[in-house]
Amino acid sequence: MAEGDSPTIARRRVRLALREARERADLTQLQVAEEMEWSLSKVIRIENGDVSISPNDLRPLLNYLGIKDKAVVAALVADARIARTRQRAAWFQMPEFRENLTDHMRKLIEYEGEASEIRSYSIYYIPGPLQTASYATALMRRFEEELTEEQRDRRVRARALRREALLGRTGVQILVMLDESVLRRTIGGPRVFADQLRDLKALAENGTIRIRMVPFSLDAAVTNNASFDLLLLGEGEVLYRETGIDDELVEDREATAKHRARYDKVWHEVADEEDTIEFIRGQIEMLEGMSPREN
Template sequence: MQYGPAVRRRKLGAELRALRDRAGLTSGQAALRVGWHQSKVSRIETGRSSAKAADVTLLLDAYEVRDAQLRALLEALAGGAEGERGARQQWWHAYKGLLPPAYRDFISLESQACHLRTLETSVVPGLLQTPDYARAVTRASLDGLPEDQVDTLVEIRLARQDVLRGDPPLELSAVLDEAVLRRPIGGYGVMARQLRHLVEVGRELPHVRLQVLPFAAGAHVGLTGPFVMFSFPNIADLDVVVLDHLVSSLYLERKEDLQAYSEAFDSLGEHALPPDDSLEFIAGIGDGT
């Protein structure tokens, strides 16, 4: 178990090492091509040192990597990306003074992922929140925060939702405990609008799959708490599970951890209502609020 930055350094280094091997170069030869000492290449590949986006770009050029999507992903793992695509995807750096590193790291992963699977037991996933609901959640989570900072955090949460309408869009699979739908966050009016929004998104966007885990399902593997699983294009080894705590986030990336959470998510899907029935269930609760 590691925290986000350490996981990303290790995974970035492993992929760069694989690309170097594929190019038929030793670490010394790679260093000569980019004008570095061999030890810098080794430190990056083992995750002992961070790599800047510019460093990654130099290495990818040296290894003659032409895949634009792969280049963007690896540059983003280094904390930034060059060019128009990178500038668009690194929008959150404008809020660097307000966002803690763990949240910036989460947004970066979210922006590069191709599939997100999540179990939520308390609140609607951030990617599906309405502005009023997001504001209520932010106020409750960060009690006493000045109103202008609340406004900014809500703005950030809404900006994150652009990934659902990107090209290609992020595929989102969410299992929602019934408690998420019953808890009137922000009051009954805010909650009613939030539930209608869930139904609208679930019906409008085919890549958003919502399932409700009703109270009637009884005990299930999700009782241990919510989690998020990111999957990435091109590089399966970059998949990671994120567990949120009150003051930090924990990143799990061992194969056995990923397998366990993948199986847990599949089990939750089997216990939950099918997507169409789930949308009807959500609509029914919304009609009663």
């Protein structure tokens, strides 16, 4: 346990330790549930981080899973106590947002409040926390056949709150890598997109984010068909990945390490921050030159 850790980080540490110990012991969640005389849903919810485990439940479970080192047990029990500390209800847990955000997205937002580093890669649009309200609204119009107007409005509001929370933080480094197409796709029309690019440029110039573009001329795909975010949390990383029709959170160490290695490699091959900002400046000037009739 690290002094000052939040309930979010402590809960994650406990559940990962439990899941990894169960897998090492070659046990299924059902076998654990039967041995502990719990419901299967309880085991699943503990491993998913949906609920915290009490110290009294944790001790016998650790023993069953073969974790008997006194120092390790003491550290996990301490984490379990921290994880059960009552926190003020977060905005993304309110009913109006729970109904319009996936479970994985809500967990991602929670982790964004704790991460020390965030690496974001996008192949289609500006990442959610960096979107202006007008850009987000225009993007949501693409889902008119799938979402009601109220649902779209709530998702736009959620992006605004997510942006406020993340960009208002200190002590977090945000790296953004965008495919060149993202900086050319005029979502919302020239005026909306120019405002979005001006906002992105300002965030890069004031040091809130570091941004690099993957130019069309570079044959260095980061991923074949999905945007993703990598968050550094304490001693581990979390991968959030989406394809447009589905999303997922991945905490497997091998998978996150593979994405991190590929991201870092390509980050040093693409256009640097200065060239990327200059490209964005050129795009803004081009959009500003378009006639009002095209807006």
